[in-house]
Amino acid sequence: MYCKPKVNNGSVVIYYGTKGVMRFPTGVKISKSKDRSKKFIQWDYKNNRVSIDVPNSTDMNKIISDWLVKADNIVSEYLKDGATITADELKSNLDRLKDGKAQVKTSLFLDHYDEYMERKRVQLVERGNKSNESYKTYGTFRSTIEDYEAEHQTTLKNSDVTNNDWLNHFHSWLTIKRKKQIIHDGVIYKFKTKGNLKPASVDKRFEVLTGYFTYLKEKELIKDDNFLKRYKRNEITVTSKIKTTLSINEIHELYNYKFDNDVKENVKLIFIFSCLTGFRWKDIENFDKGFICDFKESKVYKHVAQKTKGKIGKIATIPLSKMAIEILETLNYNLKIYSNAYTNQVLHKLLKESKLFDQLTLAEDETGKNLKRYELLTMHRGRDTFITNLINTVPLHELMSYTSHEKLSTLQKYIDYSRDINPEYVSIFDEKPAN
Structure with a gap:
């Protein structure tokens, strides 16, 4: 240890006495009262810290310890290079660190x-x-x-x-x-x-x-x-992350559920629109009505997904269902109403209120408590919902044109594997071969 905490008229300082004297204030103050030996009554001289019976002594000593370690670390860095730092240089370094201007290459893990x-x-x-x-x-x-x-x-x-x-x-x-x-x-x-x-x-x-x-x-x-x-x-081995998505029936149930205020209704519609289009949040923010066009008697939305813009630049061509068009008209083609954080906050509340997603899942929080479906649903789950509902019915090359994915492996990450299986798929084995 190159430096030492001391009390200077009730103020705790970091003391350094090489090539001068430095008394760097830590910001910690104790009572100026002294005992008969003229020692500060709130200072533990044996351990060089605030006495443990002083209120908030733990926090105060943590602050002192942090500054002491930083000071010692700076001195140590100089010594590694075969140099000795002066008291004035050390104080200058600590002042810059305190002001947030320091770029001292300290070796403490949490320093930066x-x-x-x-x-x-x-x-x-x-x-x-x-x-x-x-x-x-x-x-x-x-x-x-x-x-x-x-x-x-x-x-x-x-x-x-x-x-x-x-x-x-x-x-x-x-x-x-x-x-x-x-x-x-x-x-x-x-x-x-x-x-x-x-x-x-x-x-x-x-x-x-x-x-x-x-x-x-x-x-x-x-x-x-x-x-x-x-x-x-x-x-670090983690089993497939458990996610949940909305079935087509649940999308309609939520769409038909009416909430008691406009904010919840708007958030509900934005979320459902994501479920119907696979929009990421950034795509919602950058939605532009001008990119809607007619194609084979239907409406499609053509855009370069914001996540891949400047990388692959692949154009996504998304067919818009009648419900998606209805939502756009209801919102006057304005999807950027609230921030992502606020939208997710409201979304959790309205999904809980609807009681449509109260089922327990296998997902657990850090205490081991099983989470309910509404606790797992966020705006990003809209993209998972879109892909999961279409994966078994839309040709893969077509679906990848909707989502602008280049690799099938990337597309598969969005699939909700918690969905029930369809036992009817194996019925082909029961079909008798023609004679």
Whole structure:
């Protein structure tokens, strides 16, 4: 340890005394009261931290510890290069870090995670979530790592996690049920996550880990992330993700169900339109009436799907059913009414209210509780519904023209395999051959 926390007139600072003196304020303040020995009564001098009987001492000591580790890490980075950082240089580095302007190549694993979370927040919240990915997952991952560090009494560095041994250990740790809290050096730490994760939830944690590794590689903080991708591909086994879709009868039932306000009605119609066309959310946002044209006495919509725009640029030609046309007319050909997040929020409420999708599924949340169908339905399930309802009746090359898919394997990912089988298909074996 190169730096040390000290109290300076009630303010807790990080002290560094090489080539000058630095007293960097952590923002933590304690009472200025002193005992007969002229020591601050709220400071634990033996362990260099706020006394555990002080309200919010756990949070205060966490802040102090974070700044102390960052300061020590910066000093360590200089020493690796054979240089000694001065007190003024260290303070300058910490000031820049505090102001969010620092690009110090610290080796602490979580040091750049807040920046990464902000990037994901912009992608998933501000720009509208184009998938089923939830921003909440990224906060859960941070809590998971903090719990890991607390339980193992360590502060992870990039060098600690960039190897298969740690991945194996972390993988196993995720599947073990955690205690509610632990006591370390007289301080109570309450776990934020429960552990005991099932394969699908472990997969989610590794998805976040993979994305964060890619981010660290971009910033040249790690050299390679391929080992993690290989580990995830070979060691994280998840059974086919359980999804649910609407049958044709259920589409009509929902269409005929009337809700008590315009917002729910509008969201219902937008969702059903996706079920009838296979539109992704971005396609809904960019819908343009001008691309509807007549074709063989029917209406079709021709467009380049936004997801593949600039890549394959394949044109999707989607026949519009009478119900789809009715929905467009009801909405005055305006599908971009609400944000994706708000639309999904309202969708869950109206599907629950309709009681049409209350059946339990085999899908489970992280506690092992089985989810009901309405809990699995999002705007993106409209595309799955469209493909699943047509897969057995429309020639594959035709269906792929509707969806603009280039590969059959990609199309198959959208199929809802939880649908009941049709035993009539095997009746051909009962047909007697002609003499």
